[in-house]
Amino acid sequence: MGSCPSVKNILVLDLEGKRVAVKYYSDEWPSASSKLAFEKSVFVKTQKTGAKAEEADVVMFDGYIVVYKFIEDLHFFVTGGEEENELILASVLQGFSDAVGILLRNKVDKRTALENLDLIFLCIDEVVDGGIVLETDANVIVEKVSGHGLEGAGSYAEQSVTQAFATAKQHFMRSLLN
DSSP states (O other): OOSOOBOSEEEEEETTSOEEEEEEOOTTSOSHHHHHHHHHHHHHHHHTTTOOTTOOEEEEETTEEEEEEEETTEEEEEEEETTSOHHHHHHHHHHHHHHHHHHTTTOOSHHHHHHTHHHHHHHHHHHEETTEEOOOOHHHHHHHHHHHTSTTOOOHHHHHHHHHHHHHHHHHHHHHHO
16 A cells, blocks of 8 residues: 555536536546546436435445535535545545535535635645645645635635724724825
């Protein structure tokens, strides 16, 4: 075993199995059509399992381990090779889906996801790079993602406080000038 845990792909699909956000790290699906075929087949396979909402489940599929969970109208998938540890793949899925939930303010649905697609892709990039698992802690992922669009800004929570102080300062200055 001795190698770093790796991921073949991360998928976020809607209720019909259509792409919301996907990222592949393996050349095992060389064409767009092979990727779409894999997504459709894994979607169909997991629909039949009867998994409970918001609980991660594992399935062996075509020589891959697929860990997945359903949240609202989105389906989250993390795929690894058959030699990968299911617990590591499950922690990747949990960290990613929890980070998305925090960033979307617990409104994890297709419309909100599409409106904030940049945050979802930043989450994917913080969790896995080139197939190598980098981070599984949702809070750390959120901290890193929230720092991408803000030069020198602190944590996600601090942004709101900083913004509130800036707004209060502007109102105070206006009231002094009037």
